[in-house]
Amino acid sequence: MSPVRVQKIVCIGAGYVGGPTCAVIAQKCPDITVTIVDLNEARIKAWNDEEYRLPIYEPGLVDVVRSCRGKNLFFSTDVDKGIQEADLIFVSVNTPTKKSGVGAGFAADLNYIELATRRIAAVATSNKIVVEKSTVPCRTAESMRTILEANASPNCRFDILSNPEFLAEGTAINDLYKPDRVLIGSLQTPEGLDACQSLSDVYAHWVPRERILTVGLWSSELSKLAANAMLAQRISSINALSAICEATGANIDEVANAIGYDSRIGPKFLKASVGFGGSCFQKDILNLVYLSESLHLPEVAAYWRQVVEMNEHQKSRFAKRVVDTLFNTITNKRITVLGFAFKADTGDTRESAAITLIRDFLKEKANISLYDPQVEEAQIWQDLAEACPSLPLENIKKQVKICSSSLEACEGAEAIVIATEWKEFKVIDWEKVYKSMNKPAFVFDGRLLVDEVKLTKIGFKVTTIGRGTL
Numbered sequence: 001m002s003p004v005r006v007q008k009i010v011c012i013g014a015g016y017v018g019g020p021t022c023a024v025i026a027q028k029c030p031d032i033t034v035t036i037v038d039l040n041e042a043r044i045k046a047w048n049d050e051e052y053r054l055p056i057y058e059p060g061l062v063d064v065v066r067s068c069r070g071k072n073l074f075f076s077t078d079v080d081k082g083i084q085e086a087d088l089i090f091v092s093v094n095t096p097t098k099k100s101g102v103g104a105g106f107a108a109d110l111n112y113i114e115l116a117t118r119r120i121a122a123v124a125t126s127n128k129i130v131v132e133k134s135t136v137p138c139r140t141a142e143s144m145r146t147i148l149e150a151n152a153s154p155n156c157r158f159d160i161l162s163n164p165e166f167l168a169e170g171t172a173i174n175d176l177y178k179p180d181r182v183l184i185g186s187l188q189t190p191e192g193l194d195a196c197q198s199l200s201d202v203y204a205h206w207v208p209r210e211r212i213l214t215v216g217l218w219s220s221e222l223s224k225l226a227a228n229a230m231l232a233q234r235i236s237s238i239n240a241l242s243a244i245c246e247a248t249g250a251n252i253d254e255v256a257n258a259i260g261y262d263s264r265i266g267p268k269f270l271k272a273s274v275g276f277g278g279s280c281f282q283k284d285i286l287n288l289v290y291l292s293e294s295l296h297l298p299e300v301a302a303y304w305r306q307v308v309e310m311n312e313h314q315k316s317r318f319a320k321r322v323v324d325t326l327f328n329t330i331t332n333k334r335i336t337v338l339g340f341a342f343k344a345d346t347g348d349t350r351e352s353a354a355i356t357l358i359r360d361f362l363k364e365k366a367n368i369s370l371y372d373p374q375v376e377e378a379q380i381w382q383d384l385a386e387a388c389p390s391l392p393l394e395n396i397k398k399q400v401k402i403c404s405s406s407l408e409a410c411e412g413a414e415a416i417v418i419a420t421e422w423k424e425f426k427v428i429d430w431e432k433v434y435k436s437m438n439k440p441a442f443v444f445d446g447r448l449l450v451d452e453v454k455l456t457k458i459g460f461k462v463t464t465i466g467r468g469t470l
């Protein structure tokens with residue numbers, strides 16, 4: 001046996017990971033045909049949209065899709081055909097936190113992985129390299145192998161690899177073009193190592209070989225959870241320090257800068273905020289907590305759980321600071337929330353801190369004016385309805401107004417809360433905004449975004465995460 005030269009790839013799951021990742025593979029590997037399949041017809045239709053109104057917003061993505069769609073990049077709902085034709089299959093389906101049953105609230109829901117794996121077993125008629133792209137608990141590859149081997153037709157051989165994705169939303173294309181590393185886990189058997197070589201050769205079209213790390217399967221799976229846990233832990237650490245700054249008069253930006261100069265700590269990922277969001281940090285840490293508990297390591301589980309608890313504390317601490325500052329009541333007051341996405345440069349709202357803040361403000365019976373440059377209106381209503389199950393949507397709609405610009409959202413408000421660090425919020429005409437607001441006019445900067453001194457000079461009363469009041 002020698003490594004197979006990959007000619008046809010199918011990716012199951014056309015989401016935030018499958019879409020950009022496989023579009024970049026197609027662009028960088030013109031000799032490989034890449035098909036991205038999904039059961040969600042609307043999503044596939046949007047990927048095939050003639051005007052390139054793609055289902056996800058990601059800077060640079062349209063150019064990548066434009067460069068190869070219809071040549072060696074295809075989007076389809078025909079999952080079975082995709083599987084049959086491919087020699088390498090990425091499984092890039094969602095792995096959300098389980099909502100019910102054993103491990104509810106912590107463990108990963110592997111139902112989508114299992115269904116995709118069963119489909120591969122049911123329809124494959126030739127050898128396949130099956131690659132776990134989704135983030136999964138340690139040893140999921142073993143379950144996949146058991147399902148594949150028990151259900152496959154006799155002449156099919158399956159080699160399973162783990163190849164977790166480390167891209168961040170908003171910078172996905174750049175992260176894919178120049179990854180810090182590509183991680184591939186395989187069994188250390190001759191067949192496993194050959195499969196690993198085949199996938200390495202795909203990435204080597206544009207990633208330097210020294211950045212392609214090859215390890216054992218379980219190390220690869222665990223490294224993904226570990227990377228997200230360590231990143232989230234950094235944010236919870238800086239946010240914990242931001243509370244101390246607010247109480248002492250220290251400035252969190254100065255503290256972050258000072259500690260970041262230590263080359264062992266480094267300057268990145270030390271921005272205090274209203275709390276981390278996104279589909280993965282919380283889910284992956286809870287997954288690690290569940291794994292630790294299953295392995296009878298309660299102290300380890302408690303350690304990682306605290307990262308999520310600190311994040312919840314940061315969000316509620318910020319919401320409380322808003323209410324306290326507005327003379328202990330926001331009932332019937334108009335609060336402007338700028339930003340709804342979980343971070344800038346994405347339209348993704350999963351676990352966004354803005355949702356928690358608005359939920360808390362609605363409980364206090366405030367009126368909300370909301371503006372985000374990318375998030376669709378329907379998504380906002382869906383997220384708020386889910387976050388406030390005891391409030392009928394008609395009531396939410398009476399309390400929340402979705403606006404089409406920052407200026408419109410700020411008019412007549414008592415306070416502005418910056419929830420997402422969109423660059424455009426930095427350059428708002430703050431003089432104009434000030435004139436249009438009720439006085440005293442408050443700004444609560446949950447993202448260390450605006451110039452506090454300048455806004456204070458205009459007349460605003462500014463409260464910033466990690467700083468005492470000026």
Ligand SMILES: NC(=O)C1=CN([C@@H]2O[C@H](COP(=O)(O)OP(=O)(O)OC[C@H]3O[C@@H](n4cnc5c(N)ncnc54)[C@H](O)[C@@H]3O)[C@@H](O)[C@H]2O)C=CC1
Nearest residue numbers: 013014015016017038039040093094095112116134135165
């Ligand atoms: N969103 C992100 O930035 C990152 C996500 N990840 C991981 O990647 C995985 C995917 O995440 P996203 O792309 O964000 O999820 P997503 O929800 O955007 O996309 C998953 C897609 O899979 C499709 N799907 C589910 N089961 C299917 C099946 N049996 N056959 C065909 N299609 C199926 C769904 O319809 C959906 O469109 C998750 O495990 C996540 O933890 C990893 C790194 C970054």
Ligand SMILES: O=C(O)[C@H]1O[C@H](OP(=O)(O)OP(=O)(O)OC[C@H]2O[C@@H](n3ccc(=O)[nH]c3=O)[C@H](O)[C@@H]2O)[C@H](O)[C@@H](O)[C@@H]1O
Nearest residue numbers: 165166167168169235269270271273276277278280342343
């Ligand atoms: O597995 C995943 O899904 C991905 O999760 C994160 O990527 P992502 O969630 O897209 O975005 P991040 O840039 O990590 O931001 C996550 C959250 O932390 C917040 N954040 C980030 C950095 C910081 O210094 N402070 C801070 O509050 C962001 O605003 C955002 O709400 C990781 O950065 C990726 O490496 C990983 O692949």
